[in-house]
Amino acid sequence: MTAILKRELSSYFQSATAYVVMGVYFFFSGMFFYLYCFRGNSANLSYVYANMFYIIMFIIPIITMKTFSEEKRQKTDQALFTSPTSITGIVIGKFLGSFVLYTICCSIFLLYAVVISFFAQPQWSVVLCTFLGLLLLGGAFIAINVFISALTESMIVAAVSGMAVGLLIDMMTYFISMISISWISDLLEKINFINYYQNFTYGVLSITDVVFFLSVAALFLFFTVRILEKRRWS
Amino acid sequence: MVEVQSLTKRYGNITAVDDISFSVEPGEILGFLGPNGAGKSTTMNIITGYISSTSGTVTIDGFDILDNPKQAKMKIGYLPEIPPLYIDMTVRRYLEFMFDLKRVKLPKKEHIDEVMRLVHVGDKGDRIIKNLSKGYKQRVGFAQALLGNPPVLILDEPTVGLDPKQIIEIRNLIRSLGKKHTVIFSSHVLSEVSEICDRIIVISKGKIVADAKTDELSAVISNNLKLSLIIEGSSPAVIAELKKIPGVKGVKKLRDLNGGAAKYTVDYQKDSDIRRDVFSAMVRIDCPILEMQSGNETLEEMFLRLTKEKGGKTDDSNS
DSSP, rough: OHHHHHHHHHHHHHHSSHHHHHHHHHHHHHHHHHHIIIITTTOHHHHHHHHHHHHHHHHHHHTTTTTTHHHHHHHHHHHTTSSSSOOOHHHHHHHHHHHHHHHHHHHHHHHHHHHHHTOOOOHHHHHHHHHHHHHHHHHHHHHHHHHHHHOOSOOHHHHHHHHHHHHHHHTTTHHHHOOOOOHHHHHHHHHHHHHHHHHHHHOOOOOOHHHHHHHHHHHHHHHHHHHHHHHHOO | OEEEEEEEEEEEEEEEEEEEEEEEEETOOEEEEEOSSSSSSHHHHHHHTTTSSSSEEEEEETTTTTTTTHHHHHHHEOOOOSSOOOOOOOOOOHHHHHHHHHHHOOHHHHHHHHHHHHTGGGGGTSBBBGGGOOOHHHHHHHHHHHTTSSSSEEETTTTTTTHHHHHHHOOOHHHHTTTSSEEEEEEEEEEHHHHHOOOOEEEEETTTEEEEEEEHHHHHOOOOOOEEEEEOOOOOHHHHHHHHSSTEEEEEEEEOOGGGEEEEEEHHHHOOOOOOHHHHHHHHHHEEEEEEEEEEEOHHHHHHHHEEEEEEHHOOOOO
């Protein structure tokens, strides 16, 4: 697992991937920060966080698109799956690799809070709570995208499908308002990411929200292990 | 060391590997011979645990590859048909990664240095794999398989696409490795297999069609020995005389040559040597022998015959 994690991180940082991803993330979060906090003269980061949802939906599929699709295409998965490392270990290593890069991206928000602290007193509880929410949301979304990457041999297909899934999740609220059959809309409401994420941006830390994102991540990592196992058996 | 029992792999209706059983002793070099698509790679992928079998078992040094995958896989070094290289890494970093991945317990730097020296990539450590030639990539793949000194080495067509000098080097390497490791290696080049291996398994259409020690192989499978002759004199008399010789099973005249000579082939039984009898018989009827050549069926002929006879026509529908 640590071998995979190390290899993932070195592959991100030895290619342009990590720098482009970080650059884009920093640019847009910085832009939102400037627009809402500086132009809007506000010490409240909530709006910035809320808007980061869109950036994440595009950034994460780019981070994860290579994880399994490229292994399969280059046939390097033969080395992975014939090694004594278990498939679960491999999947978790891959997941953590993406998650660490994502965490580095997100940590810019702590810097923004420090910048605000020069002008006003930021609500540290809100800042940290939202930071945690951002990480949990990202973790769940990374797991979904790692799963998508395991389904295909093409990283383009993986990235585009991942973005489509992201957009669907993002537009869930609109879909729900359009559906008149109550049990379907109720069900969709239960899996609407935004509901859970929004609580964090208000500074509300509830165990339900934390458990929701953790279970989504765990579920999709489990699916990834199963799909890789299944390929061996078919 | 390696025990394979009634291994079968089906993809839908296609049977890629059909009830294969064999075992390999420690220190043995086993050649896996068959045309493309015969099921060699599939079998190797099952032995190494990359894919599963539909039925049958594989045990490596007593550990079942499905029940104890971790222990079994630690005993195997695998070089797949396409070396599993991360082409954006340098040779050394790649080997370090594989070292960690395979959970090798030896001193890291020394062991990697030793393996790199063994496959002659010692001076290429800082090169990015992408920029290496095919021969060097193959060697790095080899190095990866050797990490941790696994007792079993499985090599899938390790010489394909290399130039003759590199092929010879790789062959020598396999031979020297065979002293310490159990080696299974596949190829569709017969001369290569017969040169390196102690034992050959011929596989066609997913079935084993022959399994024998290399030097016994041609004798085991060909019942007939052949003599090809050029004899001067009247053909009917020559043929009649040849047929009288004990042990001869058939005489065939191939064609007339200039100057009243003709070319014949004589099939005879395995355990008799008829060359002296042919000589004295021809002296008796005063027909001089201009040329006599005894030829076992060559391995190539045998290989073609075997894969055609028992496996039917070969095709590339699976690999």
